[in-house]
Amino acid sequence: MASGSEQPQAETEPEAVELVLFQVAECYVYLIPPRKTAASYRADEWNVNKWAWEGALKVASKGEECVIKLEDKSTGELYARAFLREGEPHPVEAVIDSSRYFVLRIEENIDGRQRHAFIGLGFRERTEAYDFQAALHDHMKYPFILS
Numbered sequence: 001m002a003s004g005s006e007q008p009q010a011e012t013e014p015e016a017v018e019l020v021l022f023q024v025a026e027c028y029v030y031l032i033p034p035r036k037t038a039a040s041y042r043a044d045e046w047n048v049n050k051w052a053w054e055g056a057l058k059v060a061s062k063g064e065e066c067v068i069k070l071e072d073k074s075t076g077e078l079y080a081r082a083f084l085r086e087g088e089p090h091p092v093e094a095v096i097d098s099s100r101y102f103v104l105r106i107e108e109n110i111d112g113r114q115r116h117a118f119i120g121l122g123f124r125e126r127t128e129a130y131d132f133q134a135a136l137h138d139h140m141k142y143p144f145i146l147s
Contacts (some may be wrong), residue, residue: 016063022135024128025073029053029080030120032103041093043101046120055079057121059135066139068092068104080106080119084136092121092136100129 028051035041058069066084068091071077082091082104091105104121107114125128 005129008090018060018062020058020130021061021066021139022057022059022130024057024123026124027057027070027115027128028120028122028124029055030122032118032120034045035118039105039122040096043095043098043120043122045099048101048122049097051122053079059132059139061139066136068105068136080104080108082106084139087142090131090136097128100124102132105111 028048030046031052032041032046053070054073055069058071060067060069064086068082068084070079070081070112072079084091089105094101095101095103100123102121104119105116106119107116109115123132129144
């Protein structure tokens with residue numbers, strides 16, 4: 001028998017589940033020179049054989065949010081991240097001279113201020129680069145179906 005002191009439970013929406021859309025164990029980060037003109041980035045302007053960091057990359061979708069995470073291979077410590085948000089510029093730009101390299105707009109909150117920087121991102125294999133782009137496209141096209 002129910003007592004009169006019980007409160008009706010409020011209907012709550014279930015929390016969105018994080019889905020990993022793409023993951024690769026090896027990617028490379030490059031420190032790239034600032035863009036001098038409106039022309040597209042070119043990987044041949046970087047020393048692609050001398051990367052600044054090597055680690056894992058994960059594209060995770062949770063509801064409408066999509067995060068590109070660069071993490072240490074062994075510890076999982078976050079190195080950098082980029083956000084794919086509707087209504088904002090895309091954080092990934094392909095270079096014009098290679099299918100394996102991109103420019104990534106990373107973000108970090110420092111002392112309450114949102115900061116960003118542009119870094120080069122490279123994959124060893126073309127198939128990895130293609131799958132990375134496909135995962136981003138899938139999130140943009142089907143955000144509610146995936147969550």
